[in-house]
Amino acid sequence: MNNDDDPNTVPTPDLATLSAFVDDELPDAERAGVLKRLANDPHAVARIAAWRAQKYTLKALFSAPAREDPSFVVHAPGPWW
Amino acid sequence: MKMSRILSGVSPVGSSGIRSMSFEAEVVSWLPQLRLDASGLTDDPAWADDLVQDTAERALTRCTTFRPSSNLHAWLLAILQHLYIDQLRVHRGIAVDDEDAPRCNLEAPRGEFDGLVLRDVQRVLYRLPVELREVLLLVCVEELTYQEASSALGVPIGTVMSRLSRAREHLRARAHLRVLLTEGSTSRYSPLQVVRNPL
Numbered sequence: 100m101n102n103d104d105d106p107n108t109v110p111t112p113d114l115a116t117l118s119a120f121v122d123d124e125l126p127d128a129e130r131a132g133v134l135k136r137l138a139n140d141p142h143a144v145a146r147i148a149a150w151r152a153q154k155y156t157l158k159a160l161f162s163a164p165a166r167e168d169p170s171f172v173v174h175a176p177g178p179w180w
Numbered sequence: 181m182k183m184s185r186i187l188s189g190v191s192p193v194g195s196s197g198i199r200s201m202s203f204e205a206e207v208v209s210w211l212p213q214l215r216l217d218a219s220g221l222t223d224d225p226a227w228a229d230d231l232v233q234d235t236a237e238r239a240l241t242r243c244t245t246f247r248p249s250s251n252l253h254a255w256l257l258a259i260l261q262h263l264y265i266d267q268l269r270v271h272r273g274i275a276v277d278d279e280d281a282p283r284c285n286l287e288a289p290r291g292e293f294d295g296l297v298l299r300d301v302q303r304v305l306y307r308l309p310v311e312l313r314e315v316l317l318l319v320c321v322e323e324l325t326y327q328e329a330s331s332a333l334g335v336p337i338g339t340v341m342s343r344l345s346r347a348r349e350h351l352r353a354r355a356h357l358r359v360l361l362t363e364g365s366t367s368r369y370s371p372l373q374v375v376r377n378p379l
Binding site for chain 1: 216219220301302305316317319320321325326338341342344345346348349351352355
């Protein structure tokens with residue numbers, strides 16, 4: 100029996116896999132599998148959309164302009180005196 | 181106290197040798213980025229400055245342990261995070277989940293994002309367990325690869341993946357999150373996703 104073309108037989112990707120999909124960290128074959136599954140899994144699609152929105156928001160949150168007076172002094176190793 | 185902090189600019193001193201000098205310069209070039217990293221972790225500008233300073237010092241004393249072919253930023257982050265965890269344990273055991281953490285009360289940055297959305301995300305972010313928050317920030321903000329995050333944190337890639345997905349679910353379940361669509365120079369708000377309740 101070969102149901103490879105039936106999307107219902109594609110296992111729901113686990114959360115870690117979906118998460119890696121968002122970060123484009125999946126090998127091609129796995130990525131293709133996720134895409135196939137997404138066609139019939141609105142919950143997974145919603146989850147991915149939410150995670151992408153998160154990623155975008157987090158970047159915005161931490162891309163605030165640097166303070167005006169960033170200054171650091173780097174002490175190289177040496178005798179304390 | 182680090183009295184010398186008041187000096188402006190960056191002054192690597194006391195080094196010798198060409199490799200050492202160029203290494204220092206490279207470390208120095210990452211300091212502004214590390215400051216952002218540290219701010220994301222600590223939610224406290226003064227503490228972030230201390231962390232960056234300590235990280236730079238430790239990096240220079242341990243420069244021989246750095247493999248030249250590897251990612252310097254990831255290596256520096258690993259140092260920074262170890263220091264952070266150490267300091268957290270020693271001095272600030274409960275600060276991480278403190279509702280009064282400074283960032284919770286700050287006005288959200290102005291800009292193209294809805295301030296309320298940012299504050300909401302911040303509020304939730306700083307209640308995430310630190311091991312979830314750090315991986316989320318490394319991947320989403322610093323854009324480290326999973327491999328680099330794995331090296332920076334000293335955990336297997338599988339752990340990076342599972343922590344990341346847990347962090348995302350945590351945030352998704354608790355933060356109102358909308359994104360706006362930006363087109364050219366004009367922007368408009370769009371309730372693309374309103375995340376209120378988990379599916």
